[in-house]
Amino acid sequence: MPSIATVGRIGNAEGERKIVLEDLYVQRKWLGFFGGAVHGRKDFAAESAAVALSPEYSDADVSLVWKAADFSAKHLLAEVVNLDFSSITELRCPLIIFNGRHDYNVSSTVTAEWFERVKAPSKALVWFEHSGHEMMNEEPGRMLVALVQHARAAAVAVQVAQSPLASDTERSEGYYIAGNARAKLGEREDAERLFRAAVDADSKNAKALMNLGVLLYSSDRESEGISSLMLAAKRANDDPRLLIRIADVLDATGRTEMALPMRKRTVELLxxxxxxxxxxxxxxxxxxxxxxxxxxxxxxxxxxxxxxxxxxxxxxxxxxxxxxxxxxxxxxxxxxxxxxxxxxxxxxxxxxxxxxxxxxxxxx
Structure with a gap:
């Protein structure tokens, strides 16, 4: 087939060989033809038509889209495609990956494997089952929902906590989320401060009390940790899942008798x-x-x-x-x-x- 012969001439990019942009264009052309860029389609005609339909842009604006794309490719793409993230094992910010199940532009399988290895304050791997590389065009509704559920939640946590307009419950939840992020980074003092701020904002925040208890116990402040866990159980408001988690922690510390009433209450609730x-x-x-x-x-x-x-x-x-x-x-x-x-x-x-x-x- 012509496509195989053409791609065969450019070789592969294994090892240390730097990716050549002109070779990449050839590979992407045939990748798109076989549905590896936009799932189930051979080209970007649908995306091009969607751009022309947008009421926000004039025909003159639309005509600049492809010029801008070429400019970006020449000045940015060559550098981006040669980035290697395999050595990155930890991030100090939330990590959210939108992964098209049929994406072969950037292998969704390799991406998922890297996601499992890397550490971050919070992580989310969102699969788009009916998309290739263009999930924002292929599944725009799911894209919007995922942005609200994951990106917006991460962005507003501390902002809400510090906002004078936020309710006590909202501020408490914001501090709790931020405390979890700090705890996952091993920043115990900051995490403790944020969990305590969450409890100060809303004394009924059992999740914050529980995580504070775990943090204190694992910091060799056993008595404080157990007290916080027991208070969390009282404030759990008959949430069986939370009671289970608190009981599990108490069991892990050898305090099975303390966990027993929580186990009993869980059975009564479930x-x-x-x-x-x-x-x-x-x-x-x-x-x-x-x-x-x-x-x-x-x-x-x-x-x-x-x-x-x-x-x-x-x-x-x-x-x-x-x-x-x-x-x-x-x-x-x-x-x-x-x-x-x-x-x-x-x-x-x-x-x-x-x-x-x-x-x-x-x-x-």
């Missing part, structure tokens, strides 16, 4: 969520409340009979109560559902049953 019952049951097991744990796991199995983890967890609890037949039945069901640890529980049931029949004590 009675139809099997995972809530399973997590609460695990906490009850750690507190040696075996019968209560069994009841929670039984409820989880009723809610999700195909959940292998619920079955094997129930089997383990029933085994502790020496209810061997029930434990074996649930362990076998867990094995049928693909739960790998079920086999070990079945073996344990057989061993403990044998010891019990001999009048021997089971292992503790």
């Amino acid at each position: 009675p139809a969520e099997p995972d809530a019952h399973i997590v609460y049951a695990r906490a009850l097991m750690n507190a040696r409340m075996i019968e209560e744990a069994a009841a929670e796991l039984q409820r989880a199995v009723e809610l999700a009979p195909e959940n292998g983890y619920a079955h094997v967890s129930l089997a383990q609890v029933l085994l502790l109560s020496e209810r061997f037949d029930e434990a074996e039945a649930h362990a076998k069901r867990a094995r049928e559902l693909g739960q790998t640890e079920a086999e070990g529980v079945i073996t344990q049931v057989e061993e403990w049953r044998a010891l019990s029949s001999q009048g021997s004590s089971r292992p503790r």
Whole structure:
């Protein structure tokens, strides 16, 4: 094919070879023809027509668009295409990437891989599933929504926090967002100051209290950190997701008993969520409340009979109560559902049953 022969003559840009602009024009011509620039189209005719339709510009203005594009390409593109971001591993500003699923101008796959590696105060990778390189033209509605959701949110956080016109809740949220950004950069003093400002602006901001607690605890200010976490739980306003996060933090610090009331409240708020019952049951097991744990796991199995983890967890609890037949039945069901640890529980049931029949004590 002519296209293959033409592109073949310019070679590739692997290694240290600098990209030549004239070669790039040849490559982009055929890339566009095969839909790698604008998904599903062979040229930019639709974009050209859209420019001409805009009421803000006269015909004279429109005629300058392509001259301006050529000027920019000659003076900017040659430098831009030779930039290498692979060595950049950290940014000190929010990172937002709009990625066209069918973009081959700038590989969307390579972009996504780099996004996973780089660190930033906040990150967002927004996929445009029906776009190539021109998502602002191909999916303008999604583009606008994404800008509002991500770019605008990052831009106004501190501005809102410092605005005399903002409500207490708005200022608190602004300080909270800014505090998260500082914390992710490892700037602990600034993060603490901003989280405290968020709480001062709105004492009911449980998220700020929770993050402040985590920050203080990890800074070897254990007592202050735990106090902030417990206050966050009181201010969580029955938000189950927030209660779960606070309980997880307390569990991680070895304070399972403190987390237990939050786990219980989560189950009360999410009675139809099997995972809530399973997590609460695990906490009850750690507190040696075996019968209560069994009841929670039984409820989880009723809610999700195909959940292998619920079955094997129930089997383990029933085994502790020496209810061997029930434990074996649930362990076998867990094995049928693909739960790998079920086999070990079945073996344990057989061993403990044998010891019990001999009048021997089971292992503790």
